[in-house]
Amino acid sequence: MNPIIAILKEHNVSDAKIQELFQTLTENPLMAMGTLGQLGIPAEKLQQLLGLVMQKPALIKEAVLELGLDFSKVEAAKAQLQK
Template sequence: MNPIIALLKENNVSEEKINELFQTLTQNPLAAMTTLSQLGLPQDKLQQLMAQVMQNPALLKEAVDELGLDFTKVEEAKERLQQ
């Protein structure tokens, strides 16, 4: 299991909320940050999650793939943000 998904599940984030978070990520990465902050993760766990993503951004792609979502949407959103 992807460590991002595992960390969310360990902190009692439902499968539905995990899917919602990653669906939001594929549509609007900035909005995903808001969704993430609303999950009620303890600050230390949120920092741990962010550190994992910063150290290994490929984890996001793996999580999106694991959930059966389209990672190309993340790339498209990222390109729009950079413009």
């Protein structure tokens, strides 16, 4: 299991919420960060999660693919942020 998804499940985030979070990530990464902050994950675990994403951004792709979402939308959103 992807470590990002594992941390979310460890904090009782439902499969539906995880799916919603990554769907939001594919459409609007900034909004996803706000959603992530509302999940009730303790600050130290949230920091660990964000550190993991920063150190290994490929984990996002793995999680998106594991959830059956379209990774090309993540790439398009990333390109928008870089403009």
